Amino acid sequence: MSAPRPSTIFLAAITALVAVLLYSPLFVPIVSSFFTISHGNVDWSSPTLSTYVALAGNHEILAALRTTLIVGLCTVVLSVVSGTLLALYYHGRRFGRSYLQFIIFLPFLMPPIISGLALLIFFREIGLERSLLTVVIGHTVFVLAIVYRTVLMRLQSMSRTLVEASYDLGATGWQTFWRIILPNLSSAMVGGAILAFALSFDETMITILVTGTQSTLPVRLWAMMRLGFSPDINALVALILMFTVLLCVLAARFLIPRQMATERT
Amino acid sequence: MNQNIDLLTLRSVSKSYGTVPVLHDIDLSIRDGEFLTVLGPSGSGKTTVLRLIGGLEPLTAGEIRLDGQDISRMPINKRPFNTVFQDYALFPHMTVSGNVGYGLSVRHIKRKEIASRVSQALELVQLGRFAERFPAQLSGGQRQRVALARALICQPRLILLDEPLAALDLELRRQMQEFLKSIQREIKTTFLFVTHDQEEAIGMADRICVMQAGHIRQLGTPHELYYKPNCEFVARFFGENNLVAGKLGPVQGEQRPIETALGRLVCSICDQPHLKTAPDGVSAFAAFRPEALHLADAKDGANRFSGTITDLAFAGSSTVATIMAGANDAAQRLRLRMPSRIDGSALKSGEMVSLCFAPHEGHLVLA
The missing domain is CATH 2.40.50.140 (Nucleic acid-binding proteins)
Known part of the structure; x- marks a missing residue:
């Protein structure tokens, strides 16, 4: 192979610089969470797991974690069911489909504070008390676009002849849906669900605005920050970060197109 | 089974997509038990004829009769025809036997009977050993045979084949031509085969229907079309x-x-x-x-x-x-x-x- 061209070297250098500048801060809290912190400084000579132990004993944090999981699961169920239905509608029907798509994407593209405020005003107007229900509704409105898009893309890549073949072989519309369409969408639905969960897990702005007395993990973290930087925060950030990364890797596994069962050949 | 009886008749059938006409006033009779090939260049409307018969598209005008009964409005899943699609359209999430048995299982036939009919159909297409494989694990020719087994297991009155050999290489295509012909003789079912390949048509068909620009130009035996073309198009198209x-x-x-x-x-x-x-x-x-x-x-x-x-x-x-x-x-x-x-x-x-x-x-x- 010939020597790399100057343009290649230049591009590589820029890429490396951007990667280091943008992403290295993410690793600092993870690394430092495993060391003792005294007087606000990390003591790199004394590794410890004490912050994690303290975190496990913190009832407020554990309660927030429970709330986050409940909200996440409810959001996933709601957004996967409605996102799939909306994608099916968009794929199969004409009436109002471009407006529908616009409305679905709007809350995802708007600044969260605007979405959050709009929801807050709406809930007040219809007299809905702020609670976990309003948080779940807020999250669903926000993450719906992701599930919808994921499922729609799979639908559009599915060969139309699969559905035709099913009818041709005597199946009814209902049988075709359950036995052909849904199984071919399932991995996209799982991938969309994981992404939806990851988004819900991290969502802060809308949650702060529409939640009642219970706080989710990121909201709890926000509250802790106001009282000053403590070692717990490091550990908590590290945990949330690692969990989110794990979810994204999982989601990618389900969403990257693959030929069914080729790996078994 | 009588080759002199018409199984299916198309009468003044027309089809337009929006304002674009693709078929003009087609009349065609398909005889019971024959191997009829619809031959034409791309854009001639040959695939549309097949999709209209299969019920995948509605007619714009005219009627389709099966045994003398008008079936133009019959929904696709009620028609006693099955299609072998150009891309095979095998269900990727089902095994070979799942695919082949699909037409029976959606009709709520007992598992035991499905299993025995599936293995019969797979024997017929010489794929008995591959029952538990997934479509992605098969070669092009094998997928083709699965698609055929899946179409014939419901014992349709007519099997519609939409350029099923187009994706195969030359040698395999020759083998599949002989194979299709021998299967057709064995199960004695009417085949309607669409192709743009005149050699394929001559080799397999009992009768050939030549189409061009949405019209049927000539219908006859391969011999008639070869030696007595009735118009310049057929004369030039054939060899x-x-x-x-x-x-x-x-x-x-x-x-x-x-x-x-x-x-x-x-x-x-x-x-x-x-x-x-x-x-x-x-x-x-x-x-x-x-x-x-x-x-x-x-x-x-x-x-x-x-x-x-x-x-x-x-x-x-x-x-x-x-x-x-x-x-x-x-x-x-x-x-x-x-x-x-x-x-x-x-x-x-x-x-x-x-x-x-x-x-x-x-x-x-x-x-």
Whole structure:
């Protein structure tokens, strides 16, 4: 192979610089969470797991974690069911489909504070008390676009002849849906669900605005920050970060197109 | 099973997509038990015919009758036909036996019966060993056979095949042609086979329906289409016919002359009443096959003309000579096919030769 061209070297250098500048801060809290912190400084000579132990004993944090999981699961169920239905509608029907798509994407593209405020005003107007229900509704409105898009893309890549073949072989519309369409969408639905969960897990702005007395993990973290930087925060950030990364890797596994069962050949 | 009974009849069927017409007033009868091939270039509407019969598209006008009953409005899943799709459309999340058994299981047939009929169908297409594989684990030819087994397991009255061999390579395509034909003989079901490949059509069909631009141009046996094309399109589409334009002369019994740039050519009009009734002076073509053209010897009288050999192409068992015949300003490019000889051709490029064809091997086509 010939020597790399100057343009290649230049591009590589820029890429490396951007990667280091943008992403290295993410690793600092993870690394430092495993060391003792005294007087606000990390003591790199004394590794410890004490912050994690303290975190496990913190009832407020554990309660927030429970709330986050409940909200996440409810959001996933709601957004996967409605996102799939909306994608099916968009794929199969004409009436109002471009407006529908616009409305679905709007809350995802708007600044969260605007979405959050709009929801807050709406809930007040219809007299809905702020609670976990309003948080779940807020999250669903926000993450719906992701599930919808994921499922729609799979639908559009599915060969139309699969559905035709099913009818041709005597199946009814209902049988075709359950036995052909849904199984071919399932991995996209799982991938969309994981992404939806990851988004819900991290969502802060809308949650702060529409939640009642219970706080989710990121909201709890926000509250802790106001009282000053403590070692717990490091550990908590590290945990949330690692969990989110794990979810994204999982989601990618389900969403990257693959030929069914080729790996078994 | 009687090849003289019509199974399915299309009457004045038209189809448009929006304002774009794709089929114009098609009439077609499919006989019970026959292997009918619909042949045409892409865009001729041949696949649309198949999709209309299968119920995948609604008709714009006309009707489709099965055993005399109008089925134009019958939903696709009630029609007793099954389709082998061009891309096979195998369900990727089901095994081979799941795919083949699908048509039975959606009809709530008992598991045990499904299992035995699936294994029968897989034996028929010689895929017994592959029952538990997934489509992605099969080769193109195997997928093709799964699609066929899946279509025939429901015992349809008619199997519709939409260019099923297009994706296969040449050798495999030959094998599959023989295979399809033998299956068709074995299960005695009517096949409607769509293709753009005339060799495939000639090799497999009992009858061929030639389509062009949304019209049926000719319907007949491969032999009829090959030797008695009824229009210029069919004559040109089928193989390498020699066509020489001219004006018809007066009928002489079962023959009729045509005045061309190569002189007067006499051709057979046997069994073709429309050629007998066409008025004198009408534009037409003399059509004759490359294998009908031969070097003239002293005793040949009719249809004799001379030309210059411009090219000789060896093609294994035969050699094809390209010849420019007639006067320079109206030279006709003709092909002559002759058996190859081990000591080389007696002809050389650039040589002047005298050529002729027998009147009964020549044919007329109205322009």
